[in-house]
Amino acid sequence: MTTPDTPTALVGEDLETWAALATVLEWLPAALDSQLQRDAQLTHFEYGVLYALANAPDSTLRMSVLSGYANSSLSRLSRAVTRLESRGWVRREPDPVDGRFTLAILTDSGRTKVDEATPGHAQTVHRLVLDRLTKPQVRQLREISRRITRAIGDGQEWEPPR
């Protein structure tokens, strides 16, 4: 008689799957950063910030909203925006509606930067991920990713950073 115990170690297929995923978790972000760094002197995270601003109305977002889009803590975002600001791609303004909020605003040269960086990044995502998979696999990957994200959100003992 077998019992569906909570497992105390990963074995067999589970271990292999986890090992494969863990490798992706380690290498894919590094590969993405590498391309963006080489071609646009941007980390993937910084690109994400610029991209989110580029797709926002008036190229403007409150820091706290932006940190949500970028899956980031406010302090990480604050430092990243400082860097982007010093390179002239973003500027900050207090929100006239409520001075506690800070608006991050994409500058014209920031927009140019995103536009230049986007094709290379999109190509890399295709080359490393999308083009390697069958269409059903792409769908599965989306569903699998969402399930994992939901599981993380559900965890009572851990809040994803905002």
Add this chain to the structure above:
Amino acid sequence: MTTPDTPTALVGEDLETWAALATVLEWLPAALDSQLQRDAQLTHFEYGVLYALANAPDSTLRMSVLSGYANSSLSRLSRAVTRLESRGWVRREPDPVDGRFTLAILTDSGRTKVDEATPGHAQTVHRLVLDRLTKPQVRQLREISRRITRAIGDGQEWEPPR
């Protein structure tokens, strides 16, 4: 007539899939680190090092081999082992066979540490990933992950860190 151009931006299903995966890439490592940090004062990377040693003959591996197993650069590994050494879980010895190699050796208390940390980590992997997926999805995830890893390895302009 449509042409299969190299795309210059991600749109539609591709964008959604990529966004979902990017979220996993951001949150899953953080969630894993969070549990291990809380329950065992270990990063996921440090756990991986101890785990690899625990499963090696004589609980011993050359630094360069270990860095392969841990998907890490030698310099990152060197620093991690320094930390683990200072906590008494690993010790270093020059390889008697060839003094250029350094052997990393798991201590008894290091073994105890891995054994204590493993069930909680395995549970977290189940809770966040494996238990959320159907069996076919687990298989697909393994295959998808391997394809992505292979794609990264193929890239001529980027070598995965050893």
Add this chain to the structure above:
DNA sequence: AGCATTCACTTGACTGAGCAAGTAATCGCC
């Protein structure tokens, strides 16, 4: 209206990772 509280960041101290330069051990070649 006045003052403590809350909110939305920002910043200082510290840690971990990458890169490149350094170091010690061994190998290869004459």
Add this chain to the structure above:
DNA sequence: GGCGATTACTTGCTCAGTCAAGTGAATGCT
């Protein structure tokens, strides 16, 4: 067998990220 590569790390510097404490703006309670 001596000496210039090569190999296998290690380490100094710099930078990004976290945590916790700090700051300035708005809110609420009386």
